[in-house]
Amino acid sequence: MKRALLPLVVLVALIAMNSCGEKTAVVExxxxxGTIYKVEPEKTEIYVExxxxxxxxxxxxxxxxxxxxxxxxxxxxxxxxxxxEVQIEKIGKRLDPISVxxxxxHD
Amino acid sequence: MTxxxxxxxxxxxxxxxxxxxxxxxxxxxxxxxxxxxxxxNMWSTVGRVFLFIGTAGxxxxxxxxxxADAIVVRGLCDPTVLxxxxxxxxxxxxxxxxxSLLALLGLNGKLxxxxxxxxxxxxxxxxxxxxxxxxxxHLGAQLVYQQAAGVYTPSADCNEFSE
Numbered sequence: 182m183k184r185a186l187l188p189l190v191v192l193v194a195l196i197a198m199n200s201c202g203e204k205t206a207v208v209e210x211x212x213x214x215g216t217i218y219k220v221e222p223e224k225t226e227i228y229v230e231x232x233x234x235x236x237x238x239x240x241x242x243x244x245x246x247x248x249x250x251x252x253x254x255x256x257x258x259x260x261x262x263x264x265x266e267v268q269i270e271k272i273g274k275r276l277d278p279i280s281v282x283x284x285x286x287h288d
Numbered sequence: 289m290t291x292x293x294x295x296x297x298x299x300x301x302x303x304x305x306x307x308x309x310x311x312x313x314x315x316x317x318x319x320x321x322x323x324x325x326x327x328x329n330m331w332s333t334v335g336r337v338f339l340f341i342g343t344a345g346x347x348x349x350x351x352x353x354x355x356a357d358a359i360v361v362r363g364l365c366d367p368t369v370l371x372x373x374x375x376x377x378x379x380x381x382x383x384x385x386x387x388s389l390l391a392l393l394g395l396n397g398k399l400x401x402x403x404x405x406x407x408x409x410x411x412x413x414x415x416x417x418x419x420x421x422x423x424x425x426h427l428g429a430q431l432v433y434q435q436a437a438g439v440y441t442p443s444a445d446c447n448e449f450s451e
Binding site for chain 2 (some may be wrong): 204205207223224226236240242247272274275
């Protein structure tokens with residue numbers, strides 16, 4: 182009977198895991214401040230959580246300017262927990278980051 | 289002269305990978321349901337085989353989808369469709385993985401007493417999984433046919449095809 186419970190536990194765990202996936206928001210063009218929620222280096226992608234809890238999914242483009250203290254820095258500098266100010270252009274429902282300025286870095 | 293891109297580019301692996309598990313998982317649900325209703329071991333066995341192969345194929349599809357995601361998303365006008373497609377795909381993978389584990393457990397001779405309960409729970413997972421699978425496929429089709437995800441658009445004069 183204990184064995185019978187195992188797949189059910191696995192199933193519930195998988196369902197819970199799926200339910201925890203981040204739901205991203207679409208916002209208007211503008212400047213937003215928030216905290217980096219997740220960094221995906223292989224996709225040069227960041228998720229930024231705004232103060233109201235909304236999460237923005239931003240894929241860097243060739244034109245995206247990433248700075249810290251007004252100096253250009255590499256994408257690898259970004260880390261979860263960093264506070265950033267992002268300038269976004271909304272194209273359709275896609276959010277293109279024009280610039281990302283690191284305002285504070287998480288230890 | 290415009291050059292035709294290589295057909296075997298990374299984003300092509302996803303559409304090549306998705307169709308076999310899609311068919312197998314839908315038919316595994318139908319055959320397993322049929323096996324349960326008419327109490328036929330043959331249909332249940334075929335359903336289980338389709339389920340195992342289809343579930344493995346579903347995770348391969350998710351993997352190839354992740355590879356395609358990074359390439360096509362920057363060209364989409366509505367990436368929220370891609371996000372919904374991805375979420376739905378994980379549900380499909382999870383539900384059919386749960387069903388596969390229940391099917392494996394049902395093969396255990398020590399659990400004869402609860403085999404029928406396991407079969408019913410398995411079928412419920414598969415029916416929900418199939419419904420989500422249809423939704424996932426529909427979202428994938430929207431990405432291709434409404435947003436041209438991963439699709440090469442030939443030049444106006446088709447000169448890349450002239451030799």
